[in-house]
Amino acid sequence: MTHGYQPMGPGASGPGAPEPSWQNDPAWRTEPYPGAYGHPAGPEPTATALAPEPAVPEPAAPAPAAAAPKKPGRDRYLDLLRSIALVRVVAYHLFGWAWLTVLFPSMGVMFALAGSLMARSLNRPAWGVIKSRVRRLLPPLWVFSAVVLSMMFLGGWNPTKDPDLGGGFQAVLHLFNYLVPVGAPPFPWQIGSKSGLLEQTWAVQAAGVLWYLRAYLWFVVASPLLLWAFRRAPWPTLLAPLALTAVVGTGVVKIPGETGNAVSDFAVYGGCWVLGFAHHEGLLARIPRYVAVSGASLVMAFGLWWASGHLGPDGWDLNDIPLAQATWSFGFVVILLLYSPSWQELPGRLARWDKLVTLSNNRAVTIYLWHNLLIMATVPILDQLYNLPFMESERASAALDSTYMIWMFFLVWPLIGLAVVSVGWVEDIAAKRSPRLWPNGTKKNGTKKNGTKKKAAASGGGGRRRG
Numbered sequence: 375m376t377h378g379y380q381p382m383g384p385g386a387s388g389p390g391a392p393e394p395s396w397q398n399d400p401a402w403r404t405e406p407y408p409g410a411y412g413h414p415a416g417p418e419p420t421a422t423a424l425a426p427e428p429a430v431p432e433p434a435a436p437a438p439a440a441a442a443p444k445k446p447g448r449d450r451y452l453d454l455l456r457s458i459a460l461v462r463v464v465a466y467h468l469f470g471w472a473w474l475t476v477l478f479p480s481m482g483v484m485f486a487l488a489g490s491l492m493a494r495s496l497n498r499p500a501w502g503v504i505k506s507r508v509r510r511l512l513p514p515l516w517v518f519s520a521v522v523l524s525m526m527f528l529g530g531w532n533p534t535k536d537p538d539l540g541g542g543f544q545a546v547l548h549l550f551n552y553l554v555p556v557g558a559p560p561f562p563w564q565i566g567s568k569s570g571l572l573e574q575t576w577a578v579q580a581a582g583v584l585w586y587l588r589a590y591l592w593f594v595v596a597s598p599l600l601l602w603a604f605r606r607a608p609w610p611t612l613l614a615p616l617a618l619t620a621v622v623g624t625g626v627v628k629i630p631g632e633t634g635n636a637v638s639d640f641a642v643y644g645g646c647w648v649l650g651f652a653h654h655e656g657l658l659a660r661i662p663r664y665v666a667v668s669g670a671s672l673v674m675a676f677g678l679w680w681a682s683g684h685l686g687p688d689g690w691d692l693n694d695i696p697l698a699q700a701t702w703s704f705g706f707v708v709i710l711l712l713y714s715p716s717w718q719e720l721p722g723r724l725a726r727w728d729k730l731v732t733l734s735n736n737r738a739v740t741i742y743l744w745h746n747l748l749i750m751a752t753v754p755i756l757d758q759l760y761n762l763p764f765m766e767s768e769r770a771s772a773a774l775d776s777t778y779m780i781w782m783f784f785l786v787w788p789l790i791g792l793a794v795v796s797v798g799w800v801e802d803i804a805a806k807r808s809p810r811l812w813p814n815g816t817k818k819n820g821t822k823k824n825g826t827k828k829k830a831a832a833s834g835g836g837g838r839r840r841g
Contacts, residue, residue, distance in 0.1 A: 450718060450719060450728075451717045453732070454724065455487060456735055457734040459484050462841070464783075466480070467749060468779060472691035472692075476702065478706075479699070479703040479706050482643060482703025482707050483706070483707060485650070486647065486653070486710075486711065489593070489647035489649065490653045492647075492651075493601055493654035507594045508591070510804045510805050511590070511739070515553075519559075534546065536560065539560050554591075555588040561577040561578060563577075565577050572750050576747070582746070600647070600648060612645065612648050614644075615641050615645040615648065619645075622634070623696030642696050643703070645703075653714065667709060671705065674702050678698070684698065729815055733813060740793060740801060741794070745790055748789040748793060749782065756782065759774060
């Protein structure tokens, strides 16, 4: 399921290219599961002539005041998972290492987290929830589309003359997917020149990330029906996407074109989305842990076994093997959600990453949309190093050649930071919040959003492939 999206990889000639997530409403919250409540006390007995009044007991010592209940807030464990998924997506689209799809199936994780949040939100009227999700998604997409389409048009692309789009008004209709991603957006497979700033396939790689937004949109629209079905028949609803993947993802039934790609995406990641429902509804918590882990391990083992017999052009890259991707991601997500500790704060050494985790969750859509284009933007910047005087020696040039992609990885993060500052505030406008340039959970006056003071530093200062 590459759709022409080519990652860099060790032997590629150009920079690489992205399952929440990328992937995704950042306002992750959890609600406590319903607990057991005591039976209400019955009516007090009344004194009668036949029954003497009971002795008045000595006044008891006043009971200690009950601890105030904790306010519901962000589930920092889920926030951490999303941040890890985003970092893994960036690394995969830069280096193209197939084993990363096995190490951490980012897109499955991002869809599961989105499904859990969607189930929580559907306690409200469904139509309002859908409108809210679509509203949060579209403005960041419009800003991205305006920049990318402008670059394509300036590069000489004319969609009305593209034979693959049918020409004329039909080609213009395809551009609608840059506004509302109900289908696949069009793009030229080759644009610019070999001597240009960006590699000639940059449009494929930049627009290739929009498959995730298309899948996310369809999951959002389908969620009221999926949740209704899950609450009435949880296990058939949970396992149906895996069965559908076994049909459409293995060639038993072939659906051509982008329609087939959309159906395949829905099937491959549908199980993870519904697992988010199972997590929110407490289904996973009711299964004995050893049973759930054993079952998930068997499903994952099947995924690896299937992949071993159906390796794609990039070997063990699960993005090229739909059934393996679906089953491995499903089992992986089950285990992650089973051990969900529902942290209100990141514990121990993880606390040092608190601000970055908060920032990445508040700007997940921006990071996902822009990271691939920014990966490619690192190339013309790094190429300027070859013009430095000390780079004239062969040894210096060879050293830069051998570490080029590592430098790309380190450089892309400041560029992502610039994108967060430049256009990330659009996510706040879309969510009807006041725009923020750097929403890492700290206010301008040096306090965190919960009102506690920041810890002072010792020095006294504050210092198109899938995913």
